[in-house]
Amino acid sequence: MIVTLTLNPSLDRTIEVGSLTRGAVIRAAAAHLDPGGKGVNVSRALLANQVPSCAVVPFGGDEGRRLIALLSAEGIDMVTVPVTGPTRSNVALAESDGTVTKVNEPGTALSAAELDAVAEAVLGAASSADWVVASGSLPPRVPADLYARLCRRFARAGILVAVDTSGPALTAALPAGPALVKPNREELAEATGMAITTLGDAVEAARRLRAMGARTVLASLGADGAVLVQDDGVWYGEGPVAEPRSTVGAGDAMLAGFLAAGACGQEALAEALAWASAAVALPGSRMPGPADIAAVRRDRIRTSTADPALPLRPGG
Numbered sequence: 001m002i003v004t005l006t007l008n009p010s011l012d013r014t015i016e017v018g019s020l021t022r023g024a025v026i027r028a029a030a031a032h033l034d035p036g037g038k039g040v041n042v043s044r045a046l047l048a049n050q051v052p053s054c055a056v057v058p059f060g061g062d063e064g065r066r067l068i069a070l071l072s073a074e075g076i077d078m079v080t081v082p083v084t085g086p087t088r089s090n091v092a093l094a095e096s097d098g099t100v101t102k103v104n105e106p107g108t109a110l111s112a113a114e115l116d117a118v119a120e121a122v123l124g125a126a127s128s129a130d131w132v133v134a135s136g137s138l139p140p141r142v143p144a145d146l147y148a149r150l151c152r153r154f155a156r157a158g159i160l161v162a163v164d165t166s167g168p169a170l171t172a173a174l175p176a177g178p179a180l181v182k183p184n185r186e187e188l189a190e191a192t193g194m195a196i197t198t199l200g201d202a203v204e205a206a207r208r209l210r211a212m213g214a215r216t217v218l219a220s221l222g223a224d225g226a227v228l229v230q231d232d233g234v235w236y237g238e239g240p241v242a243e244p245r246s247t248v249g250a251g252d253a254m255l256a257g258f259l260a261a262g263a264c265g266q267e268a269l270a271e272a273l274a275w276a277s278a279a280v281a282l283p284g285s286r287m288p289g290p291a292d293i294a295a296v297r298r299d300r301i302r303t304s305t306a307d308p309a310l311p312l313r314p315g316g
């Protein structure tokens with residue numbers, strides 16, 4: 001059982017446009033509304049592939065009620081925690097060449113009592129968990145070491161914790177020894193202060209995150225694929241997507257696939273890439289099911305030992 005915690009969930013609106021021009025009126029080709037937030041997406045991807053998962057989700061206001069209604073309609077197993085502030089709405093503009101521009105609201109602050117209620121909900125849900133996935137940004141004024149405290153608490157209970165976050169929350173979590181972190185390229189650069197321009201840079205940055213305390217680093221590199229660094233090896237893989245539709249939530253699908261496949265070695269990396277590629281080919285943040293993933297797995301995923309000289313796409 002995989003429990004996910006999304007402290008800052010969202011209603012995600014993805015708007016498909018030909019291309020973006022600042023200051024212009026742009027007529028959208030299509031729009032999608034999805035339940036969002038990184039942990040929520042991990043649970044949605046797991047559910048779509050019949051892997052047991054429970055999502056812990058604080059929610060507030062009309063947006064929060066809409067979020068919970070959308071998750072219920074998908075059949076997500078969840079523990080909901082009512083809070084006073086409204087759940088945020090995030091917007092993604094997906095251009096026809098696959099470029100996605102995201103505007104994420106900060107979310108609303110949780111009171112100390114609300115934070116305690118969420119922590120209690122996670123501890124309760126995790127009593128039968130193998131993994132707890134702590135994913136996404138922290139709402140305003142939530143202490144940056146919250147994920148670190150969860151890592152320590154669950155380590156004592158023998159439960160593995162995966163952390164997918166950015167900024168101070170990621171830096172604070174590392175010394176608490178998370179079993180897994182899933183930074184993207186920007187987060188790798190931010191956490192290490194390194195410029196990531198080659199695969200070798202990404203591997204070196206992932207090694208530094210391990211030196212700071214993370215046991216396994218699964219670093220996603222956008223269209224360049226992903227690199228996995230753990231005790232028994234370093235692997236690289238990619239899964240080109242012929243017609244990228246929306247990359248929103250691709251990293252979450254990747255994390256879900258990696259955990260579903262056992263979170264270890266080249267095979268799990270290949271599965272993670274198949275889930276991510278399948279997600280990129282779908283609109284909005286729709287999570288791929290077995291048929292979407294099987295189509296990708298058959299012919300497109302390539303994994304290998306990591307060639308440090310491989311250049312990454314500029315600015316990716």
Ligand SMILES: Nc1ncnc2c1ncn2[C@@H]1O[C@H](COP(=O)(O)OP(=O)(O)OP(=O)(O)O)[C@@H](O)[C@H]1O
Binds near residue numbers: 238240247252273
């Ligand atoms: N344009 C693309 N073409 C092919 N694959 C892609 C593309 N963008 C992303 N992917 C796949 O999705 C994975 C995750 O993407 P990315 O590194 O952007 O994660 P992320 O920033 O965590 O995403 P999100 O926060 O939206 O979930 C990549 O490792 C790659 O396998």
Ligand SMILES: O=P(O)(O)OC[C@@]1(O)O[C@H](CO)[C@@H](O)[C@@H]1O
Binds near residue numbers: 090138248249251
């Ligand atoms: O603002 P955060 O918490 O960093 O990211 C939130 C978010 O961008 O992540 C998901 C995609 O990974 C979306 O569903 C959601 O809008």
